[in-house]
Amino acid sequence: MPGAAIASIARMIALRVNGEHRELEVEPRRTLVEALRLDLGLTGAKEACGMGNCGACTVHLDGEAVYACLVLAADCAGRSVTTIEGLASDGRLHRLQEAFIDADAFQCGFCTPGQIMALAALFQREPKPSDAQIMRALSGNLCRCGAYQHIVQAARLARER
Numbered sequence: 001m002p003g004a005a006i007a008s009i010a011r012m013i014a015l016r017v018n019g020e021h022r023e024l025e026v027e028p029r030r031t032l033v034e035a036l037r038l039d040l041g042l043t044g045a046k047e048a049c050g051m052g053n054c055g056a057c058t059v060h061l062d063g064e065a066v067y068a069c070l071v072l073a074a075d076c077a078g079r080s081v082t083t084i085e086g087l088a089s090d091g092r093l094h095r096l097q098e099a100f101i102d103a104d105a106f107q108c109g110f111c112t113p114g115q116i117m118a119l120a121a122l123f124q125r126e127p128k129p130s131d132a133q134i135m136r137a138l139s140g141n142l143c144r145c146g147a148y149q150h151i152v153q154a155a156r157l158a159r160e161r
């Protein structure tokens with residue numbers, strides 16, 4: 001029975017997600033975005049293309065922005081993952097989240113968590129990024145609604161704050 005064979009090779013992993021210790025039983029082929037959404041109920045990261053083309057699934061892995069559809073959950077054992085749900089702190093939105101609201105930087109909002117997480121990784125390294133750095137950070141994130149101008153405005157607004 002194929003299902004039984006897969007279940008038998010599933011293994012327990014421990015990792016930190018949004019600052020909390022979590023344990024998960026994962027099959028070898030389970031991706032990080034699947035584990036976040038289906039096993040942990042963290043649905044902020046979206047799965048759209050599932051092949052590293054759109055950026056909707058962007059999260060931080062040990063502080064770096066990654067496409068969670070291209071990372072295996074099993075490879076996250078012992079590592080630290082941050083999703084859009086973990087970006088606010090002390091009851092306050094991240095300055096990028098506030099700036100996205102103030103700049104009206106979304107339409108349907110499907111790409112928004114990925115856009116913000118891609119920018120948040122940049123702002124963590126570089127609190128006052130240049131326009132070129134902002135463009136580069138956003139270059140792997142698509143917006144089917146075409147809200148790009150407002151997304152860039154939001155990043156500039158966050159930079160000024």
Ligand code: FES
Nearest residue numbers: 048050052055069
């Ligand atoms: S769903 Fe991961 S890059 Fe598109």
Ligand code: FES
Nearest residue numbers: 107111143144145
């Ligand atoms: S706001 Fe709809 S895909 Fe970006």
